[in-house]
Amino acid sequence: MNYSNNFVSAKNIFFILLQKIANNILIIGFLTGLLFLVPAAAASNNYNLDEFAVIASNNRANLYFNENTTEFAVEDLQTSIIWFSNPYYRAQDPIARGTNKEKLNEQFALSYYTPEGIKRYKNNYSDSILHEQFTLEYLDKGVRISYTLGQEWRNVDYLPIIISESRFENLILNELTNETDIRFLKDKYQPVTLQRIDADFDRLQMLSIDIEKVFGAYALTVPGEMVGKEQRRNLIELLGNTLKRYRDDIIDYQDITSDDVSQLQEITTYILKEHIFTWDRDAMIEIIKNTSYSPVEKQIDNIKNNIPPPRSTNEVFQVAVEYILEDNNLVVRIPRDDIVYPKDIPITFMQDRSGYITDERGVPIKNERGQTTTLPLHSIELLPLFGAAGSDAEGYMLVPNGSGALIKLNNQKLQYSSYSQQVYGTDRSLRIAEQKLFSDYPAPLPVYGLKTENSAFIAVIEGGTALAHIRADIAGRINNYNKVFAEFTLIPMAATSLQTTTDEIAMGSINIYQSRLMAEDIQLRYIFVEQETPDYVDMALSYQKYLVNKYNLERLSPEQSLPFFIDFIGAVDIEKPVMGAPRRIVEPLTTYTQAREILSTLELGQIENIVVRYLGWLKGGLNYSLPLEIKPEEKIGSGKELIEFIDFLQEKDISFFPDVSFLNVYRDTFFDGFNSKNHAARLLNRKIAKIHEYDPVTFKFRENHYRYIVSPKYALEVGRTFAGQLANYNIQGLSLTHSGSQINSDFRENPDRLIDRTQAQKFIEELTVEIAQNTAEITIEYGNAFMLSYVDNILNLPLYATHFNIIDRQIPFYQIVIHGYINYSGTPINFAQDYKNYLLKLVETGAAPYYKWMYSPSSIVKNTRHNDLYSANYEIWLEEAVEFYNRYQKVKSGLESQIIIGHEELVPGVYKTIYEKGAYILVNYNQEPFEYENIIIPGRDFIRGEND
C-alpha cells in the first residue's frame, strides 16, 4: 500500500469538489445569516472566523468548519455563544510545550500497543493533518473527515543508501530544479564504480580484506577520475562500512564476498557518505520527498545492491469522524466499520536461496504466511478540548460520578490526580485490579458537561457508551485549559502473568487483547444549555428533556404518594455442622405469613404506597443457583402460599417485586443448567470469570468466596424461560438485580463468540424487554442509564459520589434528572453509614424511604457468611420507620410527580430543593437552627415552604 500516492490524487479531486460545495454553502449560509445571524454578528466580533466556513445551519445553530485544520465551531443562535472544538486562543497557552502544544490542535487522539506491549499515542493533528493525510466529504448537515494517522515509512526510508547513477539522476536529480539542492545532494554521495583493470595494476593491499578475491579483475575507483592509493583505500572502506552497517551477516570486511559487490561492475553507483550531520540528513530527506523517489524505490535499490530493503512501520490507522448538526445539538460519530488498524500485517519478505523474491519492478514481495504483526487500537480520546475553559474562566465541570459531582474550574488541586471513571462501572470480566482498596460509586450516566459564567453544555454518549471513560482535568498540568471529555476503549487489554503459581509476582507478563473491535459506532451528542446563567440543575433538566424525548418517559401520576420501599429477605443458606459434618442449611428469615404480618403492621401505621421486594425467595435463599425456572424456596412457604401472598398484595394494592439476577450465579450445583465452562463468561486470559469477595483487612480477594459471571447471551436465554413462567404464579413485577449495575463482557477468543461490552449491554436490554413483555413493572438497582426506558423503580441509586481529591462538590444530578418520572431510593436506611444523617439526605434528594428487613432476629445470621445483614430485624426499626414516613410524606405530599427545578446550598449544611410548582423543601444538616425567609428550620431537620 502506498498512501501518499493515493492521497495526492484523491486530494486533488476533492479540492475541486470541495470548493464547489463550499461556494454553494457559503452563499446559502450568507443568505440565511442575513435573516438569522444578527446576534451572532455581535458574538463573532470576539472571534475571527475567517478561516471557518458555515457548512451546516438551521434556525437554532450554525456549524463552522475549517478545512485546513479540521477544527469546527458551533454557534448557538439563541445564546449566541460559540463553542470551539479547540480553544480559540490556544496559541497563547503559556504552559503547553512541544508535543503538548501540538496536541492543542487535535480533535482526537488514539492509543495503541506495539508487539512489545508498549503503549503509544497518535493524534489527528500531528500524525494526520500535518502530513495532509485526510479527506473531506460534506454530508447533508455536516461533514465527514477520514483521517489516516501515522506514516507507513519512516523519514530515513526515503534516503537512498546505494543507488545507481541512472536511477539517481532519473528519479531524483532530474526532478529537482534548484541547482543548490542538486549540488548539495551530490555532495553527500560518493560515486564509485568497479573498473576492469590490467594485470599490472598496482593493487591495494589491505589486511582485513582479500581484495583480489572480492573484486577479481576489477578495482574500485571513482568513475572518470584518477585516484590515488589512499583514496582507493577510503572507497573500499566506505563500501565495506556501508555493507557492514546494513547487513547482519557481515561483521567484518572479510565476510564480504564478490557476489556482494559484483553489481557495481562498470556501473557508476552513488554511495551515501559516512558521518553526515543530522540536520543535513533531514534537509536531504526533505528534498528527496519532493521527488518521485519513494521508499519502494529504495527497496529496489537496496535489493539490487545486496542490502536488506526497508520495511514499512505498519503503524498506520484510519479513523473517520462525522460532525452533524441536529437541531441545536452537535452529533459526533466515529463509524466502527471505517476504523482500520494494522491487523495481521505480514512483516517479512519472501526469500529463497538466491535472496529476496521481487516482482518485475524489483520490489520485494511480502511473505503472507510469514511473521505478522497486529497493533491493537486500544482507545480513542474524542474531542478532548471541546469547549475547554481557560485559566481565567469561572464555573465547573460536571462529571457523572455516583449521583453527580462538580469540579470547579481552576481549583488549583494540581497535586492530586485528574478525574477518570468508566461509564456504567468497570467490566468485571476485565479483572484489572486484584485488590479493591476502597468503595466507590461508579458513573451510572453517560453524560458530562462544562459550565462557565454564562454558558454550559452537556455531552451525552450515545454510542459505544459502555466503553467510555469520562475524564476531566483542571488547567495547569500540561496545558492551560480545563477540559472534560470521553475516552473510548475500542480493544480492551489485560496483562496476564505467565506464572501459574500464586506465590511469585509476575515473573513475566504479556498483554492479551480482545480479538476484535467493539460492535458499535461511537457517538457523542453535545447539547447546549439555553439559559442566561445556567447551573447544574439546568444541565440536568436538559438531559432530562433529552431522555424524555428519546425514551418516551412518562410522568408519574399526580395522585401518587411517597413510596415506601421494603426488601424482605426470604431465606439464607447457613453453614451448620450436622452430626459433625458441615452442611449448608437453608434458614427461613421471613416467611410469606410473616411478611404479611409486617405489612399489616405497616398498614396500621398509615403507610400508603408500599413497594415490596422479596430477596432470597428462590430455592437456596440468597445464594440460589441458576434461575432456569421458577423454583421458590419451600422453607418460606409453599407455592400455593406464594400465590396467596401475591393475591393478598394485589388486594392491598402493594407492588411486589421478587428479586432475581440472571447475570451472576451464586451457586453451581449439578444438573442445574449451569456449566461454568460453557455458560460462564471468560476473562481475557481465557479463565472463567468470577466476582470475588474481598478481605477487608488485606484487600486480597477470598479464593473460595465468589460468584460466577454468566455469559450475557446465556443470561438472555435463561431470562426468557424464566419470564415465560411468571404467569404461573401471577407475578406482575420483577426486580432484576445486577441488570442496572453490571455490564460484563465475555472475552472468548473466537471473534464470533466474543461478546464485547457494547454487545453485552444489548443482551441485557433484550433480556429486560423479554421480561417487560411478561410483567407490568420492573425494579432495578443502581440505575445504569440504558435501563431507564424500562424501569419503574430504582433502588440503591447512588445518592453520593466517590470523593476523589479533585472533586469539589457532590450534587444530586441523577435525582434531578429522574424525579417525577421514576421512583427511587438509595441504600436501605438501616444499612446507611449514619442513618440519622442519611434520612436528611433522602429528603434533600427527593428519595423515598427504603428498608431491608427480615422477620427473624438479626442474631440468627451472626457468625454465618451472611453476617453483613447485621441490622435487618424489622421490629427494631418499625416505629422509627413509620414516624419518618409520615413526617416525610406530609412534607412531600403532591410533589412526587413534580420535577425538581432548583437545588442549592444556602449555607454550608443547609440545602433547598425546589419543585416544579414552587414548593420547596429545606434540609438542615447542622445542629444549629437556620432561618430562611421567616421560616426557622430546627437543627438536623427538614421543612417545606411554598412560593405562592
Next chain:
Amino acid sequence: MKYKMNSFILIIFIFFIIFAYQLAVSAALPAPYHNYTFDFWGNPVPAPQAYLPVKIIEGLDLGLQNFNNPEDLFITDNGQIYVVDTGNNRIVKFSLPGFEHLVFDHFYIMDIREQFNRPQGIYIRNNKIYIADTENRRIVILDVNGDFLRQIKAPGPEYSDILPENFIFNPLKIAVNPKGEILVLGRNIYDGIMLFDQMGDFRGFIGAPRVTPGVEDIFWKRFGTREQRARMALFLPTEYRAVDITPEGFILVTENDDIKMLTPDGGSDKLRTTGFHPPQGDIIDRAGYTLDDPQTRPSFFVDIISRTNGIYSVLDRRRGRIFTYDRSGNLLYIFGGPGHLRGLFRNPVALDVLEEKGPNAGQLVILDKENGRLTFFAPTTYTGYIHAALWYYEQGRSDKTETMWEEVLKLNTNYDLAYSGIGRIYLSQNEFEKAMFHFRLGNNRKDYSRAFRFYRELIIKDNFGKFIMYLGGLILLFLILFKINTAEIIRKRIFKTQIDDPEIFFSTTMDRYRQQSGSLNKIKQTALSTIYALKVIFHPFSGFWDLKHDRIGTLFSAVIIIVGLCLSYVFMRQYTGFIFNPWEAQKLNIYKEFAVVLIPFLLWCTSNWALTTLMDGKGSFREIVITTSYALVPLPLINFPLAIISNYMLLEEGSFYYFFIGLALVWSLLLLFSGMMTIHEFDLNKNLLTSSLTVIGMGATMVIILLFFVVIGQVSAFISSIYYEITFRL
C-alpha cells in the same frame, strides 16, 4: 493526653448525651473505607461505619503556604489545633470555626532571634508549649503567645555512664505528665523514654523495653560462632514510636504493633488485655499468603492518644487505620484506610481528638504527612451509642448502659461487646438465663461461666427433689444390673456359652465362632472382639497377649475403634459445653478431624512395623494395627462422656475437665507402650528404644511425604505454566 479535672465531669456528661442522641455528622461525606471489626476467632466481620470524614484542611485553607511534610499534631482541651509543619520549620496554631491562626516560626532568647530546625513533636500542658526541635537537638518551651520560656539541651557529660556511646540528642516525640515532667522519645534511643524533671534536668531512662530472648536466641548464643553472636547484638529492641499520658498519669507507648501502658514512674506494663485478642491492630490470617506482601504485615502504630473513660486510639501507618480500644483492651471500632480519596491516607503520622463541647465534639483529626493535610472524622450515631454505653457503665448506671448497648445491637448484631454488656446487666439483675444467652452471643466464656454457676445452683435448688430422684434411680439401675449379673446374661444369651471364667471365655468363644460361618456369626465375632477392648484396657499385658495369641482382636473391630475415635473428636468439637469449646462451629470440617486422627495412626503403624521388622519384633503389621487401635480405646471412652458432662461444668472446674483429657491420653500411651512390648516380645529397654525410633521415623516419613508433594506441586506448576505460556505465545 487530656488531663480532665473532676469539675469537668458535668461537661463530659452533657457532651455524651449530645453524643448519643443528637450528634450525628453534619453533611458527612460517604466513607470510602471498609467497615469491619474482628470477632472472637479473629475473622473480620462487617460492622457499621464508626467515623465519617467531614472536613479536610490544608495550609491553603488557612490562608497559609501548604504544609510541607508535617510530623505532629496536638489539640488542646479548648479546641486549639497545633500542627508541627516540619518542612516549613514552623508551628501553626488554629481553631476551627473561623480558622483564626497563629504561626510560630521564630522566638527570641535574650534578644537573639532563634528558629526551629525540622521540629517533629509537640505537647501542651498548663499553657506551655513543648516543642521537640529535632535538628537543633533541643526542646523548646514557649508560652501560648509564642514567647520563649525555656529550652532543654542534651544531658551533660556527667550522664555519660547511662547514655549510649556517640549519643546525639534528636528529640522526636514529647509528652508531659501531670507533675510537669517531660517524657521524650529520641532518634536511635533504645533504652526507653528519656525523663526530664520540671526544671529540665535529665533524670534517666524509664520504661526500657525488656528484651526477652526467644528459644532460638538462646540456641545461637550457646552454639553460634563469634560472628553469629556479634550479629545478634544488632537485634536491638526497637524504638518507641509514640507516647501519650492518660489522665491518671499512666504512660501509653507504642512499638511496632505493640501497645504498652507503663505506670506513672515508668514501671511495668499495666495494659489490660482481657479482650478476645491483645490490642494489636489488624489480625491477619496469614494462611494463604506465602508472599511477603506489605499489605499482609502486622500493623505499625505511629501515634496513640488516651481518651476519656480509659479509651485509647492508635493510628496504624501500614494500612492507614485507626483502632480504638476500651480500658480492658476490647476492640471498639476500626476506621480509615490507605488511598487517594478524601478520607483515606497516604502517610498518616499523627492523630488527636477534639473533645470540647460543641458542633465538632468527638471528632478525630488525622494528620497526613504526604498529602500535608488534616482530615476531620465525626463519629456516627452508632459510635455515639458505644461511647455512651461505656460512659454510663463507668458511672454505674446500669439501666442506661443497657439501653445504649441495645441501641448498638440494633445497629450491629455482630457487636460482641454489647452482648457482654447486656449480659452483665442481666446478671446483676439475677436473670441468669438471659445473661447466659447474651454472654454466649458475645463469646464471653468467663462471664458465661459466672452466670451459669448461679443458674446451675438455681436449677439444682429448684429441682433438688427431682435431682435426688434421678440420682437414686441411676444408682438403683446400676445395682440391679450388677445384681442380675449383666455380664453373665450377655455371655449366655448373646454369645451362647456357659464358660464363666472371663480368662478363657473370650478365647474359646472366638474359636467357636471361627469354626462356624454365616454373617450373623461374623457380627457376633466382631462384637465380641470389640467388647474385649474393655478387658484390654484394664489388663494390658495379658489382654494384648491374648489379643495376639488367641487371635481375639480382628481388623474389623480395630476399624470400629478408630472410627469411634474420630467421631469422638467430631462430637467433642460440636457438643462440648460452650465454656470449653472455643472452636468455630462453621469451620468444622469432618475430613480434617478424621485426618488429624488417621494420619498419625497410620504413620505410627507403618513406621513401627518398618522398624520392628529390622529389630526382630515378633508382631506383624496386622497385629500392630490391632494393638494400636485397642490401645486408643480410653480416648473415645472418656471423650464422649466428658463432652456431655462439660455442658454442666464451670470455668473454675476446668482442671477437672483437663485432668480427664490428660488422663485419657496418658492411659492410651501407656497401653500403647505395653501393647507394643507384648506383641513384639521386647524387654523394657528395647521397647523404649523402638518406640522413640518410631516417633523419629514418623517425623522422617512426614518430611519425605511433604517433600514429595512439594516436588509434585512444583512439577505440575511448571508443566502447567509452560502449557499456559505456549497457548498465549502461539
